[in-house]
Amino acid sequence: MPELSLIGYWRAEGDTSSPYPDPRDWIDPDWDEVERDRTWFYFVSGTLFRAFMGYSPCRICGENNGAVEYTDGTYVWREGLAHYVYDHAVRLPDVVVSHARRRLRDVEGLDPDTDWWVEATAKK
Numbered sequence: 001m002p003e004l005s006l007i008g009y010w011r012a013e014g015d016t017s018s019p020y021p022d023p024r025d026w027i028d029p030d031w032d033e034v035e036r037d038r039t040w041f042y043f044v045s046g047t048l049f050r051a052f053m054g055y056s057p058c059r060i061c062g063e064n065n066g067a068v069e070y071t072d073g074t075y076v077w078r079e080g081l082a083h084y085v086y087d088h089a090v091r092l093p094d095v096v097v098s099h100a101r102r103r104l105r106d107v108e109g110l111d112p113d114t115d116w117w118v119e120a121t122a123k124k
Contacts, residue, residue, distance in 0.1 A: 004071060007096055008043075008081035010059045023059050023084055028091035035101070036085060039092065042100035044082040046070030056080055060088050074099060 011018030049071040056065045056078055065080020075096065084090035091097070 004076050005074065006077070007075045007092065008077040008084065010084070012059050023088065023090045026090045026092070027088055029089050031089050031091045035097065036089065036091075038104060039097050039100050040082050040086040042104055043070075043077060043085060045079075046072050046077070049076050058083060058088075060084070060090075063087075072103065 009020045010023040011020040013022070013024075047070060049069040051068045053067070055067050057063065058065050058080060063080075063083065065078060065083055068079050069076050070079060071077075085092065
C-alpha cells in the first residue's frame with residue numbers, strides 16, 4: 001500500500017470520464033447502525049492534510065462538504081466523507097471500515113497521563 005492512500009472521492013452523477021466510483025453504488029441501507037456510527041465518528045475529523053480554495057459538493061444531495069482533506073497517517077479523505085457515511089449510508093470498503101474500527105479500539109481503553117503536563121508546566 002502507498003504511504004498515503006486517498007479514499008472517499010466520488011464521481012458526479014453522469015460523469016463517465018471520472019475514475020472514481022459513484023457513491024450511489026456504495027449505499028447500504030442495511031449497514032449495521034453501530035458500525036456505521038463508529039465509522040462516521042472516525043472519519044468526522046483527523047489531522048489536517050491540506051485545504052482547497054473551493055468547496056466540494058456532496059455527489060448525492062449537493063450539500064457543501066467542505067474544502068479540506070484530513071489524514072490519519074494511512075488514509076487521506078475529504079472532510080465530507082463522514083457526511084456520506086452518516087447521511088447516505090455509503091459503506092466504505094471493508095478494509096477501510098476495519099482500519100477505522102481497529103484504530104478506535106486501540107485508543108478506547110487508554111487513560112491519558114496527566115503527570116507529564118503538570119511537570120512540564122510547573123513554575124520553577
